[in-house]
Amino acid sequence: xxxxxxxxxxxxxxxxxxxxxxxxxxxxxxxxxxxxxxxxxxxxxxxxxxxxxxxxxxxxxxxxxx
Amino acid sequence: xxxxxxxxxxxxxxxxxxxxxxxxxxxxxxxxxxxxxxxxxxxxxxxxxxxxxxxxxxxxxxxxxxxxxxxxxxxxxxxxxxxxxxxxxxxxxxxxxxxxxxxxxxxxxxxxxxxxxxxxxxxxxxxxxxxxxxxxxxxxxxxxxxxxxxxxxxxxxxxxxxxxxxxxxxxxxxxxxxxxxxxxxxxxxxxxxxxxxxxxxxxxxxxxxxxxxxxxxxxxxxxxxxxxxxxxxxxxxxxxxx
Ligand SMILES: Cc1ncc(C[n+]2csc(CCOP(=O)(O)OP(=O)(O)O)c2C)c(N)n1
Ligand code: SF4
Ligand code: SF4
Ligand code: SF4
Numbered sequence: 676x677x678x679x680x681x682x683x684x685x686x687x688x689x690x691x692x693x694x695x696x697x698x699x700x701x702x703x704x705x706x707x708x709x710x711x712x713x714x715x716x717x718x719x720x721x722x723x724x725x726x727x728x729x730x731x732x733x734x735x736x737x738x739x740x741x
Numbered sequence: 742x743x744x745x746x747x748x749x750x751x752x753x754x755x756x757x758x759x760x761x762x763x764x765x766x767x768x769x770x771x772x773x774x775x776x777x778x779x780x781x782x783x784x785x786x787x788x789x790x791x792x793x794x795x796x797x798x799x800x801x802x803x804x805x806x807x808x809x810x811x812x813x814x815x816x817x818x819x820x821x822x823x824x825x826x827x828x829x830x831x832x833x834x835x836x837x838x839x840x841x842x843x844x845x846x847x848x849x850x851x852x853x854x855x856x857x858x859x860x861x862x863x864x865x866x867x868x869x870x871x872x873x874x875x876x877x878x879x880x881x882x883x884x885x886x887x888x889x890x891x892x893x894x895x896x897x898x899x900x901x902x903x904x905x906x907x908x909x910x911x912x913x914x915x916x917x918x919x920x921x922x923x924x925x926x927x928x929x930x931x932x933x934x935x936x937x938x939x940x941x942x943x944x945x946x947x948x949x950x951x952x953x954x955x956x957x958x959x960x961x962x963x964x965x966x967x968x969x970x971x972x973x974x975x976x977x978x979x980x981x982x983x
Contacts (some may be wrong), residue, residue: 679743689762689955690960695922712761727922729746733766734757739746 677719677741679717685736686714692728701728726737748771751782753802762962764922764952765794765862766970767919768861771929772832772905775936785828786820788813792834793867793954807836814849817856828939830857835876836866839901846901850945857923857935858947860901863954864973871957875899878976881902898976902949912944914982918951919973920966946978951977 681701682690686708693715704716706730729737748754751773759765775780782803789797791810808816813831821829831838838860840844849856865883868873872885876898880889890898903904906914913935917928928950935946951973953965960968 678747685756687761691762691962691966692961694966718843724745726746730922730925731767731919732762733761733770735748735766735770737746737750738744738748740742741745 677722677739678719679728679740680738681715681717682736683708683714683716683724684710685734686712687734687736688713688715689733690715691731691733695727695731697725697727698723749777751776751802753800755800757800758796758955759793759943760954762953762955762965763867764863764919764950764954765797765861767925768832768859768928768950768952769794769797771919771925772859772934773801774828774929775933778933779827779936780941781936784826785830786824788801788817788820788829788831789830790833790837791868792837793869794832794834794861797832801825805847810891811837811840812845813837813842814858815845815854815855818849818852818864819854820853821854828857828936830936832859833861834867834871835860835862835864835874838922839875839899843901847905849907850905850906850947851908851910853912854944855939855942855944857939858945859932859935860949861952862949862973862977863952865954865957867957871954875901890967900977901928902947902977902982905947906930910945911983912948913938913946914949915947916949916977916982918969918979918980920953920970924970924979949977951979
């Protein structure tokens with residue numbers, strides 16, 4: 676099953692990855708990062724490895740594995 | 742498991758100063774991916790603008806130079822003429838390329854300099870606080886057009902890409918957007934083409950990228966990309982212009 680990793684400290688919480696994930700596999704995190712920004716988390720479920728989240732991320736915070 | 746997407750080598754692994762959801766970050770990464778894929782990291786020289794991207798050279802892991810506001814294409818001309826083997830590009834905002842640098846832009850293009858320009862059109866001056874840019878839309882509210890841009894006093898959005906495409910010296914002009922993943926992929930293809938043109942000695946190439954500035958649109962990043970897609974593209978249609 677493909678998966679992504681999100682660098683929470685690099686994430687600026689723009690939520691563009693959430694907007695474009697066709698599988699709804701990304702959500703806002705419960706906790707803030709060290710900068711006080713609310714990052715996002717990968718739910719770990721049905722990821723297709725489409726890379727949409729990583730392609731739109733303005734902060735290169737997402738890596739995709741297949 | 743194999744990594745199928747990660748940070749390109751030409752993009753330094755450090756945080757950027759850009760606001761959340763800013764299109765500059767996407768454009769920086771696309772240029773880095775193209776530089777890696779064309780294997781030109783040892784040949785490339787970027788010219789950074791004045792504007793929010795003023796320290797782009799801190800983020801790219803290849804040679805760069807800084808130009809005074811609007812003068813990137815004049816500086817790039819000089820670099821290319823003394824180092825013709827180098828692949829030289831400018832990275833400029835709408836204030837830089839279309840307002841203060843309009844003369845340098847038009848003349849470099851008209852001379853058909855064998856250069857590549859990546860033009861970030863975000864419809865405002867970001868760095869200085871969201872003032873009107875030449876590319877601000879009619880009725881768009883900015884710090885200097887608080888009631889919306891009025892053509893009577895502030896003229897019309899300036900379509901520099903269409904204007905430059907008229908010039909004999911210009912080889913390639915395309916307008917793209919980074920408002921969605923599919924458009925980001927198309928933007929990357931255009932940037933790659935613009936670099937390949939220079940490698941093949943074809944002449945002046947420009948890629949205009951419609952880009953979100955959520956901060957001075959006063960919108961969340963997710964609303965700002967929608968605005969780019971629905972409002973900006975009406976005035977600035979996407980596609981190959983030349
Ligand atoms: C000669 C000169 N005039 C004016 C300025 C002030 N100034 C700095 S950035 C800027 C405009 C930036 O807007 P843009 O090029 O659209 O880039 P953005 O910040 O939106 O990415 C201006 C007018 C300057 N630095 N130098
Ligand atoms: S790779 Fe595609 S499916 Fe997986 S999290 Fe990213 S956008 Fe969602
Ligand atoms: S697109 Fe990138 S910066 Fe924006 S919320 Fe997702 S991981 Fe964070
Ligand atoms: S002010 Fe606008 S262009 Fe500048 S970094 Fe912030 S979002 Fe980006």
